[in-house]
Amino acid sequence: MSAVAAASCGSEGAGEARTEKKPLKPCCACPETKKARDACIIEKGEENCGHLIEAHKECMRALGFKI
Template sequence: MSTVCAAGVEPAQAAEGIQEKKPLKPCCACPDTKRARDACIIEKGEESCTDLIEAHKECMRALGFKI
């Protein structure tokens, strides 16, 4: 079985079929941690959800957001 490496493709050919990506918006980043954080805050209050809040912040930072 052979594999194709992107390094062997000309840059013009590689970009031809790929649409330009839009930057990720903060509202759309880390949906899993955001959902868990929000549900916890609604049910238990912000003081009880610090671990989920921090997990969401770490996810955002990993994606390049300055939190």
Template sequence: MSGSTRYLFHDIGPRNFAGDSPALDIGPIISSWWSPTPTPAPAPGEKYDPTNPKMNPLNPQGLKPCCACPETKSARDACFLQNGSEEGKCVELLKKHVECMRGLGFNI
């Protein structure tokens, strides 16, 4: 029986159990799976500006964060003013606002 399990994992290769080899950083790969839209990479030496339509085609009007998504922003603000920070009262409105902002290329 031990002979059959001895070869089960023969082709896994080197493992990083003791820290003897560098670990693979998969954080950016995994987080990109949940990103609603990819944000374009800025040119080398140039910082990404979500308000610049040339850098961010998702925001062709060049809206600033304060002026983007006014409908979801006002609904979110009204909910928080009415309910305070009570647990769960405004979660859906907050999620909708974050989705809207990300849809315009803002990193939230």
């Protein structure tokens, strides 16, 4: 599953795995980065998870969401 997440977050090769520019709902986009971000925030607090928050934002932007 991590290979799919990497492909959907990268700018190259994403067209093969996903024919749409973005999912219908933002809640379903980038599940791997979202899961890691949420777990970190719960365990360590938002102030200690900036790198994961930014990684999720970048993944969302790569899929066409304006964040």
